[in-house]
Every structure is written in C-alpha cells, then in structure tokens.
Amino acid sequence: MKLFRIVLIALPVSAALIIGASHFLPSEIVVQQSVFLQQAPEEVYPYLNNPTEWQNWSVLNKAHDPSMIHLYGGPVQGKGARLQWSGDRVGDGQLIFTESIQPTTIAYRQSQPDDTAAILGVFTLQAHNGGTQLVWQQQTTLRQNPMAKLLGVLQKYRMQQEAERGLQGLQKLLGVRKLKS
Template identity: 45%
Template sequence: MKASFIVLVSLLVTSAAVYFGSFLLPDSYEVRRTIVVSAKPEQVFPYLNNPTKWEEWNAWNKDYDPTMIRLYGGPITGKGAHQEWIGDRVGMVKVHFTESTPPNQLYYKQLTKGEAFETIGIFSLEPTEGGTRVIWQQRTQVVDDPFNKYKGFFNKLKTEQETEQGLLLLKTIFDPVEEEGSTSRIAKEKGRS
C-alpha cells in the first residue's frame, strides 16, 4: 500500500513538472548555420533557387529514405517554384519559394503534413575571400500547448542536424575533396527562440 502511494505521488509530481516545464519552452525556434564554399554566389545560388537541384545536397534524399518521391511545380526556378517530398521516413513535406533575389537570397515556406508547424526559411549568400558564405536560417512557429512545445524542442535538434548535413553536402559539390585532417567549417550561430 505504501509503495503504491509513493509511485502515485511520484507520477503526479513528474506529470506536474512536465506540464509546467512546457511553459518554459518557447513558442518558436530558430536554426541558423553557415558554411563557406569555394565558389562565387552566382555558381552556388542555382543549387538553392532550383528545386530539382535540392536532391543533390539536401539531407532528405534517397539515402535517407529509399521510398522517397519528389514532385515539382510552378516555374523551374525562383519565386513560385515548389517541391514536395513523399516517403515512408520523410512523410509529406511541401516547400514553396516565396521570394528570390539572385544571387543573394531565397525565402521559402515549408509545411509537413500532420504537423502544426510552419517553417520560414532563408538562404543568404555573401561573397567572401575564397568563395561564398552560405547562411541557412529556419524559423518555426510552434503551437502553444505542452505537447507541441516539447515536440518543437526535439524537432529543433533534428533540424539542426539536417541543416548541417545539407550544408556539408552542398559544400562537397564545390569542394569535392578536402585535405586530410581538415574539419568542417559549419558555424553554429545561436538562433533566437
């Protein structure tokens, strides 16, 4: 009897901590990563501005999900172009380019079926000595309830990994072989929450 009472109290305290802990989590999150590639912005931008080129560098690819199918619509490049991924692991994701300013910026919206989240993404390209600094920002609004706030927290961690992997794959297009012992140059910049 005493043991079951202790278990019950422990469950109530844990549940209350989880519930009230959700109020400390933000209702949005931002992921921002940068990498420098050995190419001019005019050479890099077409890989971002054309949805059919995303499969060459995006972390969500056939290696990640062999069942993945990509669909495209709208113009080939720039504002209005859109793509959709469908697969067993990736689910259904739609990306719509909302603004394009070659060769410097691309804005997009991303929606995942079954999720209450909408992501606004921005690619910014800055010329730098020896190449281009590619800055990838993603800001996601989270539904303001405990379940979705925790889900948003874990989605942020996943998005950070996918963003880093995508930028590294983009870098290999322009810098196919790095010197032995070199480290990746992805800069982790703390996003606003």
C-alpha cells in the first residue's frame, strides 16, 4: 500500500517536471556540419545539385534502407528538382530544391506527409586551399507543445547523424571518383 502511494504521487510529479522542463527547450532545431573536400566547388556542386546523385552519398539509399524507392520530378537538377522517397526505415518524404546558385549554394525544403514542419537545408560551397569547404545547415521549427519539444531533442540528434554520414559518404564518393580519373 505504501509503494502504491509513492507511485501515485511520483507519477504526476514526474510528469509535471518533464512538462515544465520542456518549456526551456528550444523551439527550433539548427544543425550545421562542415567538411573539407579536395575537389574544387565546380566538381562537388553536381553531386549536390542533382537529386539522382543523392542516393550515392546520403543516407537516402538502399544500403541504409533496402526497401527504399526513389521518385524524381521537375528538372533534372537545380531549382525545382524533386526527390521523393519511401522506405520501411526512413519513411516517406520529399525534397525540393528551392535555390541553386552555381557553384556556391543549394537550398532545399524537405517535408514528410504527416508533418507540417519542414526542414530547410542549405549547402554552401567555398573555394579554400585548392579544395572546397562545404557547410551543410538544416533547420526546422518545432510545434509549440511539450511533447514536440521533447521529441525535438531526438530529431536533432538524428539530423546530426544523418548529415555527418552524408558528408562522409560524399567525401568517400569524391575520393573514389578522383582515384578513377
């Protein structure tokens, strides 16, 4: 009986603490990763600007999710190019290029059918020491409720991991392509 009373008191107190703490969490997620690539921006840019190339370096590939299906639309590359995917592990999503300034900037909007919040991403390429300094920034606004903010912590971690793996994949892909040249 004493244990039941402790649990009965501890549950609402714990819930109140979690909900209260969530008000101090950010309402926006910003993830930024960067990498130095040996190639010039003009050599790197086509791999980012063409959605059919993303499966070669990003986590949106069959190695990450064997059930993944890709659909492409709009122009082949640049503003308006579109990538849609569906997979058991990665779910459903869509990515649309919103800006393409060769060879320095690519911006996109990534969304999922069941989520109203989109991820806005930007690749910035800058010539540096005979190669390219590539910065990948992603941001999204979270819904204004405690659960969304708590889940935002996990979403930020997932976005960081995916960006890191994507940049490593791009680095590996460009290193292999350089060796074949």
